[in-house]
Amino acid sequence: MKKSDLLDLYDGGNQKAYPGRYMPLSYNMQDIMKEIKMNRAAVFMPLANLSETRDHYQIDIAAPGHKKEDFLVYLNNRILDIVAFRQKVKADVPAIYHIHEFEYDCFERKFILPKNVDADNIKAEYIDGILRFYLSKTTHPEREKIHKVIVY
Numbered sequence: 001m002k003k004s005d006l007l008d009l010y011d012g013g014n015q016k017a018y019p020g021r022y023m024p025l026s027y028n029m030q031d032i033m034k035e036i037k038m039n040r041a042a043v044f045m046p047l048a049n050l051s052e053t054r055d056h057y058q059i060d061i062a063a064p065g066h067k068k069e070d071f072l073v074y075l076n077n078r079i080l081d082i083v084a085f086r087q088k089v090k091a092d093v094p095a096i097y098h099i100h101e102f103e104y105d106c107f108e109r110k111f112i113l114p115k116n117v118d119a120d121n122i123k124a125e126y127i128d129g130i131l132r133f134y135l136s137k138t139t140h141p142e143r144e145k146i147h148k149v150i151v152y
Helices: 003-008 029-038
Strands: 048-052 056-062 071-076 079-085 106-112 117-127 130-137 146-149
Touching: 048 106, 071 117, 079 130, 117 146
Parallel strands: none
Antiparallel strands: 048 056, 056 130, 071 079, 071 146, 079 106, 117 130
16 A cells, blocks of 8 residues: 555545544554654564454454554555554653563554455454454455445
C-alpha cells in the first residue's frame, strides 16, 4: 500500500473512512507512520494465530496493553494491514531498568488474505489483550478496493 493510499483515508488527521461518530484514533496518520519507520528496529512484532473453519478464517493477534482506539486496520487488495500505536507514557520519576524485555507501544503487521475472503464482512474485536478478526468466506470475490475495518 502506498502512503498516498493511506492519506486518502484522512483529511488533516481527521478520518474519513469511519461511519458515524466512532473515531478510534486521535493521532495523525503521518505521525504514526513516521514514528514506526523511525523506530523500525524497535517495533514490536506481535505473535499471531491463523485458523480456518468451513465458513470463515480467524486471525488472533496477541497485543496486550492497548485499547481498541489504538488500532488502525484496513484491507487493500487482499492485504490486511494492522497498525497499532500508543503514545509513550512519561514516568514522573525516571527509572533505571535492570531488565527491559517488553514494550508494546507500536507495531505493524500485514497478512495476505485468500481470494475467497468477503472484504465487506470482516469483523474485528479487541478483548483481554487479543485482537481477533473474523473473515467470512465467499464464493463471489469482489473487485479489490480499500476497506476500513472497525475494531470493537
